[in-house]
Amino acid sequence: MKNKVYSNKAPKPVGSYPHSRIAGDFLFLSGIGPRDPKTNLIPGVQYDDNMNVVSYDIDKQCHSVFSNVKLVLLDSGAIWGDLVDVTVFLTDMKRDFDKFNKIYKEYFLESQPCRTTVEINSLPTPIAIELKCIAFLGDK
Numbered sequence: 667m668k669n670k671v672y673s674n675k676a677p678k679p680v681g682s683y684p685h686s687r688i689a690g691d692f693l694f695l696s697g698i699g700p701r702d703p704k705t706n707l708i709p710g711v712q713y714d715d716n717m718n719v720v721s722y723d724i725d726k727q728c729h730s731v732f733s734n735v736k737l738v739l740l741d742s743g744a745i746w747g748d749l750v751d752v753t754v755f756l757t758d759m760k761r762d763f764d765k766f767n768k769i770y771k772e773y774f775l776e777s778q779p780c781r782t783t784v785e786i787n788s789l790p791t792p793i794a795i796e797l798k799c800i801a802f803l804g805d806k
Contacts (some may be wrong), residue, residue, distance in 0.1 A: 673741035676734050677701040680790050691804035693744050697755070699793045700730035703737065708793055719792045723763040727795050728769040735797055746768045748801035749779040755796040759785035762794060 670684030679685065679696060686695045701708055709730045710723025736746055754770075757761050763783065770781075779799075789796050 671738075671742045673738050675703060675741060676737040677703045677706060685738045685776050686760060688742070688803065691802060692744045693739075693742050693748070693801040693803050695735065695738055695742075695797075695801070696797040697789075697796045697798050698731060698734050699739060699789065699791065700727040700734065701793070702730065703734065708791065711792060722792075722794050724765050725769060725796055728766055731795050731797055733770075735799055739799075739801060742769065742799045742801075745802060746773075747777045748803060748805075749777065749799055749802040750802045752782075753798040754781065755781040755786050755789065755798070756783060757786060757788060757794045759783070765775045766795065 671686045671688070673685045674683055677699070683696045686693055688694075699708075708722070708727065710726030711719055712721045714720050723805075739745060739748065745797075754766070754767060766783075
């Protein structure tokens with residue numbers, strides 16, 4: 667099994683884990699969120715004076731999370747079309763699923779990996795979306 671992969675272009679992991687890991691013909695990405703790689707800020711989030719989230723823009727977070735996944739894929743020797751499975755974690759399914767699904771379709775016009783979307787109470791940082799992805803590298 668190959669060593670862990672850390673991307674210099676994607677946001678740093680918020681815990682003790684690599685961005686991805688190769689096992690055989692598969693690349694497993696750790697949970698990837700929408701934090702900006704340069705500023706570490708979450709796109710589209712508005713805070714009150716006590717740093718509580720007042721509002722967020724799911725569109726901005728979706729575009730950012732897809733960008734971050736692409737960065738990790740590239741640094742791991744894969745491309746967008748190599749994705750075979752995507753697990754989506756949303757913190758508000760009722761509010762965000764339709765917007766997310768519309769944006770998701772834009773990114774997966776040609777390749778369509780399997781997908782599971784679940785709602786969860788919260789994520790480790792005040793993000794509204796996180797992706798867990800698996801890519802197939804066997805054709806390379």
